[in-house]
Amino acid sequence: MRGFLTDSRNIERSGVLWNMIGSMVVAFRSVVLLVVMGYTVDIVYAGIFTIGNTDGNLMLGIGKYGVRNYQVSDVEGRYSFEEYRRARVRSCIMMITATLIYVTYMALRGSYDMYKYMTVIWTCLFMVPDAYEDVYYGEYQRRGRLDIGAKALSVRAIFNMVLMSVLIIATRDILVTMIVTTVVTTVVMLLLIRATKTYAEDSCSAADAIAGRESGSTKHVREILATTFPLMVISLLTMYISAAPRNSIDRYMTDEVQAVYGYIAMPIFVIGLAASFVFNPIYNRLSHLYYDGELRRFVLLIVRQLLVIAGITLICIAGAWLIGIPVLSVMYNTDLSEYKTDLLLILVGGAFLAAAAMLGSVITIFRYQKYSMAGDVVVAVTASFVCDVAVSSYGIRGAVVIYILLEALLCVIFAGITAVGVLRKRQEITAV
Numbered sequence: 001m002r003g004f005l006t007d008s009r010n011i012e013r014s015g016v017l018w019n020m021i022g023s024m025v026v027a028f029r030s031v032v033l034l035v036v037m038g039y040t041v042d043i044v045y046a047g048i049f050t051i052g053n054t055d056g057n058l059m060l061g062i063g064k065y066g067v068r069n070y071q072v073s074d075v076e077g078r079y080s081f082e083e084y085r086r087a088r089v090r091s092c093i094m095m096i097t098a099t100l101i102y103v104t105y106m107a108l109r110g111s112y113d114m115y116k117y118m119t120v121i122w123t124c125l126f127m128v129p130d131a132y133e134d135v136y137y138g139e140y141q142r143r144g145r146l147d148i149g150a151k152a153l154s155v156r157a158i159f160n161m162v163l164m165s166v167l168i169i170a171t172r173d174i175l176v177t178m179i180v181t182t183v184v185t186t187v188v189m190l191l192l193i194r195a196t197k198t199y200a201e202d203s204c205s206a207a208d209a210i211a212g213r214e215s216g217s218t219k220h221v222r223e224i225l226a227t228t229f230p231l232m233v234i235s236l237l238t239m240y241i242s243a244a245p246r247n248s249i250d251r252y253m254t255d256e257v258q259a260v261y262g263y264i265a266m267p268i269f270v271i272g273l274a275a276s277f278v279f280n281p282i283y284n285r286l287s288h289l290y291y292d293g294e295l296r297r298f299v300l301l302i303v304r305q306l307l308v309i310a311g312i313t314l315i316c317i318a319g320a321w322l323i324g325i326p327v328l329s330v331m332y333n334t335d336l337s338e339y340k341t342d343l344l345l346i347l348v349g350g351a352f353l354a355a356a357a358m359l360g361s362v363i364t365i366f367r368y369q370k371y372s373m374a375g376d377v378v379v380a381v382t383a384s385f386v387c388d389v390a391v392s393s394y395g396i397r398g399a400v401v402i403y404i405l406l407e408a409l410l411c412v413i414f415a416g417i418t419a420v421g422v423l424r425k426r427q428e429i430t431a432v
Contacts, residue, residue, distance in 0.1 A: 002195040002196070005151050005192070005195060006145075006148055006196060006199070014147040014150075014151075015146035015150055018151045018154050019146060019153075022154035022157055023273070024273065025157040025161060027272075027273050028269065029157065029160065029164075031266050031269070033164055033165065034049070034262060034263065034332060035331050035332060036168050036169065038333035038334060039333050040168055040169055040172055043256050044254075045174045045255075046262070047258035047259035048116050048119050048258075049119070049123065050262035051250045051255075052178075053123060054243045055123070055243075056126065057127070057243070058239045058243055059095050059127065060095070060127045060131055060239075061239050062091060062094050062098050063088075063092050063095035063131025063132070064130075064232075064235065065087070065088070065091040065094075065232040065235075066231025066234065067087065067232075068135075069231070069364070070224075070228050070231065071084050072141045072142045079223075081135075081139045081201075083220040083224060084135050084138070086221045087225050089132075090225065091232075092128055092131050095128060095131055099121060099124040103120050103121050111250065111251060118175055119175045119178060122178035122182055125182050126185065128186075129185055133152070133153075133156075133189050136149065136193055137149025139200040140196070140199050140200060143200075145199055149196075152193075155192065156189060156192060159185070159188060163185075164177055167181065230369050230373050233376070234360070234373050237376035238357075238410075240383070241376070241379050241380055241383055241406050241407070241410060244380075244383035244384070244387045245261070245391065245402055245403045246258065246261060247387070248391035251391075252388065253391065260334065260336065260339065261396055263328055263331075264343045264396075264400075265346055267346075267347055268350035268353065270350075271312055271316055271347065271351060271354050272353060275309045275354040275358065278305065279305050279308075279361070282301060286298060286301055286362065293429045295426055299422060306355055306358070309351055312351075313347060316347050317348075320347060325337055325339070339396065342396055342397060345400050345404060349408075352407035352410070352411045353407045355411045355414075356407060356411040356414050359411065359414035359415055359418050362418050362421075363414060363418060366425075368420075368421055372417060375410060375413035382409065383402075383406050386402055386405075387402055387406075
């Protein structure tokens with residue numbers, strides 16, 4: 001196994017390929033599991049898994065803490081890997097603590113019975129290994145070995161998907177499935193890290209080496225957490241905004257409705273995933289164009305990406321209109337014929353989500369994270385006021401419409417910040 005993980009004939013090509021495979025498996029894991037559940041357990045359990053998965057992804061934003069991109073870009077070695085690892089241990093503890101507090105709060109207010117309470121907790125805990133291993137894979141990437149982390153991610157993701165599917169079929173119990181899978185995947189994660197960790201073993205950071213200090217400074221760990229705090233907030237708020245309609249459904253409607261919303265929302269991942277495959281390879285090029293002052297080509301690339309997202313969305317909408325409901329009904333073993341309009345509408349929201357994610361990455365090039373955080377705060381506050389009203393009054397249609405409006409608002413705000421960034425860069429060039 002170690003040879004497979006660490007030996008690549010073409011490191012760059014292998015990294016791109018396996019990163020794509022791992023991303024696809026992670027993105028579609030919940031889809032596959034919901035399909036399995038559709039034919040093995042009651043739709044209520046699919047709804048419980050859906051909200052557990054939503055809460056888990058929300059908590060994952062705390063666990064990863066937005067550090068990955070910061071760590072990868074730390075090419076000068078300002079902080080050592082040991083310091084990044086200790087920071088990640090702390091953020092994982094924060095993730096577990098936040099999970100217990102939030103889910104217990106939901107149980108005390110009467111939203112969760114004991115079975116749902118335990119299932120949601122274990123579904124969130126299932127994602128803790130995802131948060132912890134990410135610091136190792138980020139280090140591999142920083143040292144030019146993205147292929148190692150991408151292969152390990154793919155192996156564990158495929159293993160998890162197969163194991164969970166088998167357990168659901170064998171036990172027909174979501175809670176048992178999540179407990180067993182969490183324990184097993186933690187062991188697998190540790191074995192994969194053990195097999196590859198020599199590629200993350202560190203010497204002192206540059207700053208520590210000059211000062212003669214040992215790697216692992218507590219002060220540096222605090223600095224990492226403080227510096228990347230805005231990135232964590234952005235990640236958390238972005239997930240909260242996307243999850244807000246689901247959480248309102250959880251409060252005001254049944255687990256069956258939650259499952260149906262999850263079924264028709266599945267194609268959103270197709271738009272986001274396809275758009276990311278086109279955008280990720282040009283991100284580095286965008287950065288160089290911006291810093292070199294080639295704003296016309298910079299803006300044209302952004303516009304091209306927005307057109308690509310629009311094209312992908314139109315193809316998805318056409319496919320959904322023709323065969324979407326029959327295919328999804330067969331996939332999930334549930335009659336979804338009355339939700340065709342909702343399916344078509346939510347794809348529009350998926351387009352806005354993909355565009356907002358792309359513009360958010362562009363904003364990072366400007367180093368305007370504080371502005372994007374402010375935009376996320378505005379939309380998150382809006383969501384907290386309008387989602388419950390929309391869902392309690394109009395059900396799934398209300399959830400779909402408010403999802404579109406929230407993602408559209410975020411997209412407009414990010415587009416405005418992007419325009420400001422381009423104009424300021426143009427002013428700098430003119431002044432020079």
